[in-house]
Amino acid sequence: MPDKEQERLATDLRAALSQLMRHLRVASSDGEFTPSQRAALSRIETDGPATIAALARAELVRPQSMRLTVGALEERGILVRSPHPTDGRQVVFSLTAEGRRLIDAVRQAKHNWLAVAIADRLTPEEQRTLAEATGLIRRLTQE
Structure with missing residues (x-):
């Protein structure tokens, strides 16, 4: 059974991921x-x-x-x-070819926004921490 700290971490992580997904949608034509x-x-x-x-x-x-x-x-x-x-x-x-082009453009716009945000907003040390956290998130989502 999760303790209070784990419950709080789960809440914070879900909120942060939701906010990230909203930013990615706004950054691309995915919002259409x-x-x-x-x-x-x-x-x-x-x-x-x-x-x-x-x-x-x-x-x-x-x-x-x-x-x-x-x-x-x-x-x-x-x-x-x-x-x-x-x-x-x-x-x-x-x-269609247009559908493929649009999906690729949406994916690239999201990638570009995220790469720029990482480069502009995080220190090199924070980027290393994010890389470690990314590995942990992958482990959480493995079935």
Whole structure:
């Protein structure tokens, strides 16, 4: 059972990580996507082309909701539909070249903001401490 100090550390860490994520979203065009759009894009980027049903199951939302999410991304030219390779009744959605470019740009903007913040706001000693903390955070998130 965690003691008071561990509880406080957990609260502080969660708050700091939430604030970091907000800064990263603001630093990039990621803010132009809804959370469900970001989730669908991430899933397709990681797992490859997917049907509406597969995306909905993976994200624990209703297919109707995912259809709206994917439809908005398709309208913007970020996703494209194509016939399902084995089931002619279905379609799969994949990233377009524009979608890939946008994801890469978002990722680069986040990286740039973070690298500049580290360089400008932290001393070399603090940067070493952050490197150690990064390793610890990785250990916390390993399953």
